[in-house]
Amino acid sequence: MKRIHVAAAVIYDAAGRILLARRPEDKHQGGLWEFPGGKVEEGEPVEAALARELEEELGIRVEQARPLIQVSHDYPDKRVLLDVWEVTAFSGEAHGAEGQPLAWVTPRELGNYEFPAANRPIVRAAQLPRQYLITPDNLEPAALLKGLKAALAAGIRLVQLRAPNLFSPEYRDLAVDAVGLCAGKAQVMLKGPLEWLGDFPAAGWHLTAEQLRQYAPNGRPFPRERWLAASCHNAEELALAAQMGVDFVTLSPVQPTATHPEAVPLGWDAARELIAGFNQPVFLLGGVGPEDAERAGRIGAQGVAGIRAFWPT
Template sequence: MPSPKRSIHVVAGVITDARGRILLNRRTENSDMAGLWEFPGGKREAGETSEQALVRELREELGIEAEVGEWIMDVPQVYPDKHLRLEVRHIRSWKGSPRGREGQAITWVTPDKLSRYSMPPADLPVVAALRHPDRYLITPEPDADDAAAHQAWVARLARALEAGVRRVQLRTPTSPARVALAEQAVARHRGGVQWLLNRDIDLARRLGVGVHLGSEQLLQLDTRPLPAGQLVAASCHDLAQLQAAQRLGCDFAVLGPVQATTSHADATPIGWAGFESLRAQVSLPLYALGGLGPGDIVEARRHGAQGIASISQLWAGEAAGAGR
């Protein structure tokens, strides 16, 4: 019988300079995952608080005295030899000049360039949380192919965007009138909003926007359906689907349902424990879905999600303070 994997708690810091750049540490040749870049920090020892561990690690690694700020997220991750929980904190301020005191290279990176650096699996969801929205609106389908219903749908979408939503999946089935509705929404609000079309790869390619794949499409595709400049996301409900989305090169996925919903009353909720267990087995950025709203974002991030995906609550305008 194989030995049980050890569990470790690592605390990492997001250190930002006056130019908005973020500090990355490169793992040395004698360490696990040598050569990969990561957010600086290290293992929390017995008897230490997270703050104490991070202050100590940054002093040892970088030669700085840090003031630990607000919590960002926890990322559970399964590695071949261990169960890791990566706790990530902002660094409010520090004294000293950061340098690689353990022989490691360090570099300052603008947020938009973070994805260019090869990182351990646990660090990848952190990059997504720092760079991308913490809520993902999934629009309801327009009620009917008539002008009045479409006008009301467009007005509701505009209110959600005014409330701060910046990543949107458009569910507009492919009748000519509804395709025109998607085209109108994208053309009117293109700047500052990340658009994805539900399942329609050809229309997404034509409009130059992203696509959100249904779980049934994941197993039918051999390669990523859109270039890197256009987002590809997927709906997932189990590990096989998450692994397929990761192999395909999806930018993120939606996982659930976490809680019971009236719209999918026959689906069995996975709960937060189930979400975290699946989250730990992939490095894909994930949104938690199912009976959730903006008030659940903190809880979602405790289990490794970058935020929540929602139809009803975000469509109802409950997006105030959407931030990123």
């Protein structure tokens, strides 16, 4: 069965809302909501296909777009490759030119809509930022919270609370403060034993590679309403992350890094190949900074993650 290549768009308005369209009842996956787009014709550049489809379906002209994520999915009766782009500027007023109902929703509200299975990773990618801040080692809790407050003021929306120098009780106390500080501003991803999950219902969890190997055969440890991530370094770990149903991963190290000088870097080309076989959002980590976010996007990554290059000085 030939894989159908589809160009799809996560379209933002000036208020940061995302445009959804509902599929006709008589079509494949009819009645479900989707991100607008359509089939890429043979030999047609994806960006051209996206612009054509959005003008035909919605009456808008794309002015600014960049790659977001690629998702391969096999339905019982159809195989698709969704080539998803983020559209941040367009002209014209979006309307259902083919009679399809439309809805403008906030990223948080995406969870209230029912999508085809192939769209689920797109929902997560649309809800995630381009930068993932990891807190540095060897800071006193007060200094760490002060830096975190500054990072939030600078626009950070996704934070991993990494504090390996602290004992468990100290980390748990710090986690309570960090989750409270970030409430309504950023998603906090904690690290630690899964036995702590029930104590931090508002937090997501970022698994180490060792935890991933231990728990992946058991599947996802909590419902999809909570964020789940994992640290990956190779194709085997990415496969385990997919098996576990994580929402996103970090892939590292891309470049040489002072945090792990002994680790052999993947390089950008190998990172591109690994991302191409993985259907969830990927943050590149190790020797990268905010200035590398666009390059990361061009090879299929969600964005970049880091400690030193992201921490406010």
